[in-house]
Amino acid sequence: MTRRELVISNRLGLHARAAAKLVQTASRFKSQVIISTHQMSADAKSILGVLTLAASKDTPVVLEVDGPDETAAVAELEALIVGRFGEE
Amino acid sequence: MKVLAGQEVLPRMSAGQFLDRFAGLELELLAGRDGLDREIASPRIQKPGLALAGDPEYIHPDRIQILGATEINYLSRHGGEAQRKALEAVLCKGVCLFLITKGLSPTAELLQVADATRTPLIRSPKTSSFVINVITDTLLDVMAPRITVHGSFLDVFGVGLLLVGESSVGKSESALDLVVRGHRLVSDDLVEIRRRGDGLVGRAPEMLQYHMELRGVGIVNINDLFGVVATQLQKEVDLVVELELWREGRSYDRLGVEEQQISILGAHRPYLVLPVAPARNITILLEVAVRNLLLKREGVHSARAFAERHQGRLARRDDEP
Numbered sequence: 106m107t108r109r110e111l112v113i114s115n116r117l118g119l120h121a122r123a124a125a126k127l128v129q130t131a132s133r134f135k136s137q138v139i140i141s142t143h144q145m146s147a148d149a150k151s152i153l154g155v156l157t158l159a160a161s162k163d164t165p166v167v168l169e170v171d172g173p174d175e176t177a178a179v180a181e182l183e184a185l186i187v188g189r190f191g192e193e
Numbered sequence: 194m195k196v197l198a199g200q201e202v203l204p205r206m207s208a209g210q211f212l213d214r215f216a217g218l219e220l221e222l223l224a225g226r227d228g229l230d231r232e233i234a235s236p237r238i239q240k241p242g243l244a245l246a247g248d249p250e251y252i253h254p255d256r257i258q259i260l261g262a263t264e265i266n267y268l269s270r271h272g273g274e275a276q277r278k279a280l281e282a283v284l285c286k287g288v289c290l291f292l293i294t295k296g297l298s299p300t301a302e303l304l305q306v307a308d309a310t311r312t313p314l315i316r317s318p319k320t321s322s323f324v325i326n327v328i329t330d331t332l333l334d335v336m337a338p339r340i341t342v343h344g345s346f347l348d349v350f351g352v353g354l355l356l357v358g359e360s361s362v363g364k365s366e367s368a369l370d371l372v373v374r375g376h377r378l379v380s381d382d383l384v385e386i387r388r389r390g391d392g393l394v395g396r397a398p399e400m401l402q403y404h405m406e407l408r409g410v411g412i413v414n415i416n417d418l419f420g421v422v423a424t425q426l427q428k429e430v431d432l433v434v435e436l437e438l439w440r441e442g443r444s445y446d447r448l449g450v451e452e453q454q455i456s457i458l459g460a461h462r463p464y465l466v467l468p469v470a471p472a473r474n475i476t477i478l479l480e481v482a483v484r485n486l487l488l489k490r491e492g493v494h495s496a497r498a499f500a501e502r503h504q505g506r507l508a509r510r511d512d513e514p
Contacts, residue, residue: 137359145383145398146200148343150360153382153406157398 106171107179115189118161123190128152130181136172138182149182195464197357197433197457199342199386204335205232208290208313211257214331218317218324223293224304228311231289233257236332238325240264241283247275249282257328258291261321265297277302284310294321337387338458346384346395346428348377349483353395353428355384356479358436363469365405367436370476377425378415381405386430388458396427432463432486434479439470449485449496 113119119127131138131149138149142164147154149168160166166186170178185191209229212220222229234255241258244251245267252258260268268276284306291307293299296318299307307314317324344357345368354371356364365381372378380397381404387394397403403416403424416424433455445468446453455464465482469475488495 132361141200144200144202145341147383148360151343151382151406153401153404153412154343157383157401159400 106169107175108170109168109179109183111166111168111183111186113160113162113164113166113186115192116162117192118164119155119158121156123192124152124155126190127182127185128155130185131178133181134170134172134174134178136170136175136178138178139169141167141169194461195453195455197340197342197455199340201338201340201458203234203338205234206332206335207232208315211290212315214335215328218319218327220292220315220317222313223299223316224307224314225290225310225312227308228290228313231287231311231313233289233332233336236329236336238328240321244283245276245279247279247282249279249286252283252286252288254286254288256289258288259321259325260291260293260297260299262295262297265293265299268300268303272300272302276300277306280306281310284312288312290315292317292324294319294324333389334387337389339385339387340458341383341385341398342457343382344384345381346379346397346430347371348379348425348428349480350376350487352483352486353379353431354479354483355395355430355433356436357433359438361408362436362438363475364436365407367475367479369405369407371479372415372419372423374476374480377423378403378405379425379428381415386457388460391460393430393457393460393462394427395430430457430462432465432483433457434482435464435466436469436475437466439468439473443468448500450500 115123128150139146140149140155142158142160145158147158149155168179168182207229208231211233212222235253237256238259239253239256241252241264245264280302290313293316296316299314342357344355345364346355347368349371356367358364368378368381379395380401383398383401384395385398404412404414406412445466453464454461463486467478
């Protein structure tokens, strides 16, 4: 299992389109991907779960990836979050 | 025993949040404003009684301390240095908050020590019994241990059915199928379960309520699409079924004589693993699992009855010459 602590840094937070990007990326991998805030954890392959987290800007999140391709999955998901989902 | 995985939260409430939450008790803050970040960690209240007479050993600092007529009258009659010492011994334990009832007046010592130790001192005009009832009732609910799990939760034939399993195993699709067949959705994707006593009540996180994501269609609202009879606000968890892609080599329960249980926040519920494979109609299987649970509750255990009949037949064969 690989674990990463990150912070949502784009201005709009984990809004619908950003969440969709995250879910699409996570879904490309075999590994199970869990994303958590202090309050709740969600399946990162589920759009509703990720939206329910309601993670706004500056919210700390934890990624926990478990499976055969976890290293690649963590790298891509981290790049996406750190890169602010390609937004300003 | 298997334990249901999820994010467990032990809810707490700060003294400041308490003031907001119980505004109906007409609360006023008399002293200890600096301590409003102190946390209440137990839904039970305590009356400090003996502690004020100098025996503070059994004070639970994480509980709300109620100062009613007994306590306030005692303090009023035993003023001065002795009272200050007794109060300091209690308040230095970091008590989350003191609540004076019936609109009684605190002694000067109480006000001073509360301020000095940053202990919130709050007053309500209501009687102790009323205040205690309201607080305990609400806190038992608010502070119940809770867990958020990944899964779909439905009312099927009046039974609370929790579907768990890896993502894309078909939880949402099965849930939709069950709704179409007249059962009621409580929550899809994430389920918040609270434990009260041995009861486990599941409901949707507020944001999510009655929504479902169907791959290829998007997010839909079951309440709007199917009407109020297709959804339900909350439901007791009665049965947990794990959907799993059929794995070659794994042995699934073939008899159903033994019953597996799963632990959710320490409470136990019947648990089945249902393999998913082509040509297996999961919805029908789930309905049958629920019917079978209802039957067992009535005292009819089909698998055991069959096994006993079989055993009897074998025994009779042994008797034959």
